[in-house]
Amino acid sequence: MTDFESLIRLLVKHGVEFILVGGAAATAHGSMRLTEDLDIVYRRTPENIARLAACLAPYKPYLRGVPSGLPFQLDPKTIERGLNFTLTIELGALDLFGEITGGGRYEDLLPHTIEITVFGVSCRCLGLKRLIEVKRAAGRPRDLDVVAELEALLEESEGRTP
Amino acid sequence: MSSSLMKVKSDPLQQRAALKLAEGSATLSSLGLTMGKGADLRTEHSGRSLLEADPVIEAYKRGIDRSLLRENLKLTAEQRFLKLRELQRLAAELRKTRRAGTP
Numbered sequence: 404m405t406d407f408e409s410l411i412r413l414l415v416k417h418g419v420e421f422i423l424v425g426g427a428a429a430t431a432h433g434s435m436r437l438t439e440d441l442d443i444v445y446r447r448t449p450e451n452i453a454r455l456a457a458c459l460a461p462y463k464p465y466l467r468g469v470p471s472g473l474p475f476q477l478d479p480k481t482i483e484r485g486l487n488f489t490l491t492i493e494l495g496a497l498d499l500f501g502e503i504t505g506g507g508r509y510e511d512l513l514p515h516t517i518e519i520t521v522f523g524v525s526c527r528c529l530g531l532k533r534l535i536e537v538k539r540a541a542g543r544p545r546d547l548d549v550v551a552e553l554e555a556l557l558e559e560s561e562g563r564t565p
Numbered sequence: 566m567s568s569s570l571m572k573v574k575s576d577p578l579q580q581r582a583a584l585k586l587a588e589g590s591a592t593l594s595s596l597g598l599t600m601g602k603g604a605d606l607r608t609e610h611s612g613r614s615l616l617e618a619d620p621v622i623e624a625y626k627r628g629i630d631r632s633l634l635r636e637n638l639k640l641t642a643e644q645r646f647l648k649l650r651e652l653q654r655l656a657a658e659l660r661k662t663r664r665a666g667t668p
Contacts, residue, residue: 404653407646430649433637437652519642551625552634559634
């Protein structure tokens with residue numbers, strides 16, 4: 404089970420620049436759906452990559468869904484060589500995105516974020532409108548009901564009840 | 566065509582809104598005015614408008630219990646995460662029960 408509280412607090416405590424996206428962002432906006440991993444878009448600067456790698460290292464990050472025993476090490480070099488990582492760590496399932504379909508990179512998304520306070524810390528969360536756009540852009544059939552719920556939330560929050 | 570309508574000639578979304586206006590069938594929604602003055606009606610990356618309803622998503626929306634959403638919107642972000650934690654626990658319990666029941 405993913406420990407959202409510990410993960411978010413860990414990232415904030417280490418000064419990692421990140422944006423909550425995906426199911427966790429949907430939860431923050433009022434979604435009722437179960438999400439089992441934390442999706443974040445991280446800033447791809449050398450400093451931030453170093454902070455990210457350092458804060459996750461004690462929690463034994465490993466690629467999710469691949470056989471054990473592979474020579475995988477989530478260090479700054481690995482993050483710089485790659486872009487998106489689907490990880491399992493001792494605190495749960497964590498997806499790191501350098502870039503997301505329909506949304507771009509950290510810098511592209513930042514103007515479309517809101518600040519939320521959860522578990523005693525503040526972090527950036529993708530705004531509801533951009534979250535819908537990103538989900539729509541992904542075009543995954545399994546996201547259709549997710550998008551429908553997010554759009555309903557947007558309508559409700561704007562007082563546009565059908 | 567008035568000068569204000571001429572200005573929107575190059576924007577397909579605004580063109581549609583302008584046509585509706587010309588037809589006398591404009592609504593706040595069709596003109597995008599619910600988004601507020603100066604709102605960006607299109608997305609930068611996908612090129613699709615949020616106001617452009619997708620019939621498939623609209624069909625999914627009909628099955629949504631909005632009263633639950635309204636209740637959830639009264640909560641803080643942290644309270645929503647705490648509810649998620651409860652849901653995670655329930656799902657984990659159900660999985661455990663299912664595994665135990667599997668021969």
